[in-house]
Amino acid sequence: MKIESVDFFYLSMPEVLDIGDGSQDALLVRVAAGGLVGYGECEAAPLPSIAAYVCPMSHSACKPVRASVEGQPLEDVADIRRIGDWVRENSLDLLQADHTLSGIDMALWDLLGKRLGEPVYRLLGYPKATPRLPYASQLFGDTPGETFRKAVDAVQQGFRAVKFGWGTFGKSTLEADIHQVEAARLGLGSEAHLMIDAGTVWGEDVERAAQRLPALHAAEVAWLEEPFPGGALAAYEALSQRNPRVPLAGGEGSHNFFTAAQMVDHAGLSFLQIDAGRAGGISIAHRIAVYAQARGVTYVNHTFTSHLALSASLQPYAGMEGALFCEFPIEPKLLAWELTCEHLAPNANGEILPPEAPGLGMTVDTAALRKYLVDVEIKVKGHVIYRTPELK
């Protein structure tokens, strides 16, 4: 079969708030080939990613992503990898290309899985999926009291691991942060795993991050996530050496294999978090997972959007041993929730497994999504190079 069409749908909540919640809009990708369709989701600003697909060529190494995708044969896994390699070569200087490719790559795996009647993880070579302990991923409350209540709620819902992040954490005083961490631990009780996500709040300021280590250590956090932006390798490495030792997690901003590999090799990480919707899709996320595992860094998915993205994010490390956790967003916006008809839920043991259905195992709820569809037209020299397609 050949790739017949690739369509991008920009979906948005009526109001997008200035908060650390990536589920407020979405870029859904639909690929059609051989009478089948596959879906993926890009986890980056939707309009620049659409632009990267359709923009005019700037020079030979700065072609639109479209140039390397449409009309390509799609028969097996090697075809997906070849298309990715070609995008990276032809769109070398187009910095949004990896984000745009991410959703396309997911859709190609979904489509090929449907064609071959296999879940994606089996196409990646895993005979079976290993259960993961989902950590309930949510924002800090505005006050320690609110964080405490959110922690109690998550445990009552059955979660044995909970992450709090962003909000005001790291933005006011040391005491305020300590109170937030203590409230989270108090609400969870002593048994549940607690993760803290600083959302890159300290820039490269190792000392400010290090001031929080005693409180994080006392709360026995499973990890401190993103004290610094991805790529701030020296700051990560320095913090990882400080006492008391607190395991570090990071890497969600990785936008290709090499940026992720640098985090594995030079950031002193215990956990590497990869968003398949940013890093180049399932293909690159899988390559990164294999690289991290071989170097003793534990791979974890990064996902804060729909269950289509969640399924895609579980596939790259689905069969790996030793990767205990998976991120599980518990307060997505309605748009992200309504994106799929099916939803992943913890089993009787409180664990998550990827779907057994072919492809990504998710049905996109096109009828529910129409109300979120944003009308967009991009024109160059009087010619329309993109117009929002019909969602049906």
Ligand SMILES: [Mg+2]
């Ligand atoms: Mg994070």
